[in-house]
Amino acid sequence: MSLLDLLTSLLFDHTIRTVALGTATLGIVSGVLGSFAVLRKQSLLGDALSHAALPGVAIAYMLTGSKSPAVLMLGAGAAGVLAILLLINITRQTRLKEDSVLGIVLSVFFGFGLLLLTFLQRNPDARQAGLNTFLFGQAATLLTRDVITMAIFGGLALLFVVVFWKEFKLLSFDREFGASLGLPMPRIDMLLTTLLVVAVVIGLQAVGVVLMSAMLVAPGAAARQWTNHLGRMTLLSALFGALAGVAGALLSSLGTGLSTGPVIVLCISVIVLFSLVMAPNRGLLWNYLRQWRNRRRLRTEAVLENIYLMSSQHDDPSHPHAITALEAVSGAGNVRRSLEELQRRGLAVPYDGNKWALTAEGVRAAQTRLQPAQKDEK
Amino acid sequence: MSSAQIEIQLIGIVVAAACALPGVFLVLRGMAMMSDAISHTVLLGIVLGFLITGDLESPWLLFGAAAMGLLTVSLTELLNRTRLVKQDAAIGLVFPALFSIAVILISRFARGVHLDTDAVLLGELAFAPFDRLMLFGALLPRSLVVMSIILVINLLFILALYKELKLATFDAGLAAALGFSPALIHYGLMGMVSITAVGAFDAVGSILVVAFMVAPAAAAYLLTDKLERMLLYSVGLGALGAVGGYWMAHLMDANIAGSMATVIGLLFLLCLLFAPERGLLATAARRQRQRWEFAQTMLTIHLLHHEGTPEAEIENRLDHLHDHLRWEPAFAQGVVQRADERGLVRLENGSLHLTEAGRGLATTMLTEKR
The missing domain is CATH 1.10.10.10 (Winged helix-like DNA-binding domain superfamily/Winged helix DNA-binding domain)
Structure with missing residues (x-):
């Protein structure tokens, strides 16, 4: 299938379009809320919340007997909020570190959910408990109705983010300042975390528990590399999330038996990797280039100083020296390249093939560079 | 009690003990979530091992899985060291990606083989007694043998490096200054977590391995300030949770591993509330x-x-x-x-x-x- 065919199917194939719309919605919502989670060092909270949702789903089904997505989502959300309250309070009241409490909440809630679910079905075999959907999601079975539900919940969450933008920004960067302004920071924290629960609940149906955590971390982590501006980061994160969602939906429609969730996660992981390497200013490649350039500059300056110091032994600042002598003094590094660089800047000239000398301008440059150092020696 | 019942409880106790030992150090060192990451990514090790050997019973699968656990740790650290993302984000980026690769590989190349992802995530203790292994002339449950070996390895590791582990956990700076390699101890510990996770998920599944590793250790941390006692208490609490969980599952006719995790959670809750000095009631x-x-x-x-x-x-x-x-x-x-x-x-x-x-x-x- 060519790229064109893929795009055609995105536009005209109803199933693929629905799935792509759903995963894109998920990508946008989790991208926006995930950027806050990444900035606030709560990247693993999404992981804990998505696992913690299971008993909520089971209890919602037990109470209502209904399997409609909205009911189960409410149950999942309630369990998520309970998990957060436990998490915050246990971390605050005991000496346990946050990661321990995260691990306990994640695994115990999940175990309890598993217990309830298998108990409800009178079948202790966990593999048949219909958990597959919960674990890996079933993006391929998304219906228009589901996408609309996701869009409504997600839209509401995004609306909250827009309304409380300033407060959330304060919370992420300078909580104490917010508190000193008289803002109820704990309540704002709770609101933002509840919105994170909403994002998790929306995503469960599409990508499942295990991969939901990636959807909350990866877009934000990728977007962070490109900008230092919260607004731009959030928009970019939403864009990355949506892109991964659509790409994952399309790619998984190609192969048989490819579940959408893992493909989406791989897509967003590729975006992260690309951002880590290529992003200007922060990216690894950029960093490497900068380091290389700095090292070359320092080396060139060291060579300049060395020729000057050696020549000043001869009463003639422009006394030429052999490259081998310079190499012995300057140590490691390509001395010839540094000399050529100096020549380009008009500070040094080659002399008799393998010898080099400073120009008058080079002498002046070396003197200005060495002056403060010599003063120190006195 | 039938012999199968006794065997399941025994397996539960051995799994709990084997998990609790490294769990103590994870909790003390603030790396509890690493167990979550490792227990997921070992799946990739198993899949790759299977694709190479073509044999699901091969012991190389265990090695592959343990190696993948260590790879997860080093990838996380590599990412963290770039300073482009923070520690928690690094964990959250690495393990879902590796896990996704595993899931896709299974669905592409290992279909129809008895290697389904839910089995890895959830485990099934009830079937453990049926998978038996000939050893010393006796037909023993495979999980029991494997987990006992892992328990012994963990015990030996901790006994051999007790002083070093203790020092590196409570005063990493001093440990480094005295010439103990923190990296070696760190990777030794992570290797222990990896092989334990590999052995345990067969029985209880990868998500509940986290419960066995973290919850008893955290509960023990609320009960005592002594490392020796913390190790003992967490093994005891884990074993209690395993036996209690088995009987609750028996009464409810529900999933055993889920029930064990629930009981361990309840035990944690009891310690949280009633621990003599650090419990919530005592603190209040x-x-x-x-x-x-x-x-x-x-x-x-x-x-x-x-x-x-x-x-x-x-x-x-x-x-x-x-x-x-x-x-x-x-x-x-x-x-x-x-x-x-x-x-x-x-x-x-x-x-x-x-x-x-x-x-x-x-x-x-x-x-x-x-």
Whole structure:
């Protein structure tokens, strides 16, 4: 299938379009809320919340007997909020570190959910408990109705983010300042975390528990590399999330038996990797280039100083020296390249093939560079 | 009890003990979530091992899985060291990606083989007694043999490196200064977590491995300040959770591993509430006591300050404490009553007088502050 065919199917194939719309919605919502989670060092909270949702789903089904997505989502959300309250309070009241409490909440809630679910079905075999959907999601079975539900919940969450933008920004960067302004920071924290629960609940149906955590971390982590501006980061994160969602939906429609969730996660992981390497200013490649350039500059300056110091032994600042002598003094590094660089800047000239000398301008440059150092020696 | 029941409980106990040992160090070192990451990514090791050997029973699968656990740790650290993302984000980026690769590989290349992802995530203890292995002339459950070996390895590792582990956990700087390699200890520990996770998920599934590793250790951390005791308590709590969980699952006719995790969670909750010194109730009671004691001290100092001065008539009255110390009348009443019981003050017609003991307390508090 060519790229064109893929795009055609995105536009005209109803199933693929629905799935792509759903995963894109998920990508946008989790991208926006995930950027806050990444900035606030709560990247693993999404992981804990998505696992913690299971008993909520089971209890919602037990109470209502209904399997409609909205009911189960409410149950999942309630369990998520309970998990957060436990998490915050246990971390605050005991000496346990946050990661321990995260691990306990994640695994115990999940175990309890598993217990309830298998108990409800009178079948202790966990593999048949219909958990597959919960674990890996079933993006391929998304219906228009589901996408609309996701869009409504997600839209509401995004609306909250827009309304409380300033407060959330304060919370992420300078909580104490917010508190000193008289803002109820704990309540704002709770609101933002509840919105994170909403994002998790929306995503469960599409990508499942295990991969939901990636959807909350990866877009934000990728977007962070490109900008230092919260607004731009959030928009970019939403864009990355949506892109991964659509790409994952399309790619998984190609192969048989490819579940959408893992493909989406791989897509967003590729975006992260690309951002880590290529992003200007922060990216690894950029960093490497900068380091290389700095090292070359320092080396060139060291060579300049060395020729000057050696020549000043001869009463003639422009006394030429052999490259081998310079190499012995300057140590490691390509001395010839540094000399050529100096020549380009008009500070040094080659002399008799393998010898080099400073120009008058080079002498002046070396003197200005060495002056403060010599003063120190006195 | 049938022999299968006994075997399942035995497996549960051995899994709990094997997990609790490395779990203690994870909890103390603040790396509990690493167990979550590792227990997921070992799946990739198993899939790759299977694709290479073509044999699901091959012991190489275990090695592949343990190696993948270590790879997860080093990838996380590599990412963290770039300083482009923080530690928690690094974990959250690495393990879903590796796990996704595993899931896709299974669905592409290993379909129809008995290697389904839910089995890895959830495990099934009820079937464990059916998978048997010939050893020393006896037909033993495979999980029991594997987990016992892993338990012994963990025990030996901890016994051999006890001092180093202890030092590196509580004072990493000193450990490094004394010449113990923190990296070696770190990777040794992570290797232990990896092989334990690999062995355990067969029985309880990768998500509940986290419960077995973290919850008993965290509960033990609330009970004691001694590392030896913490190790013992967490093994004990884990084993208790395993046996209790088995019987709860038996009564409810529900999933055994889920039930074990639930009981372990309940045990944690009990410790959280009732631990003698660090429990929530003990902490609340201590705070309450300190609040009253502080108020009584305040009262004696207030009385001493005005004692023998002309204002004493007005200041040293029960109904004046509200204005002066901003105490609610009921609270002031409580403070005075307690101070009276301790013999610090006397109340006569609404006016308060210090006893000798009360004057002594106030004076010591005032001089101590200086």
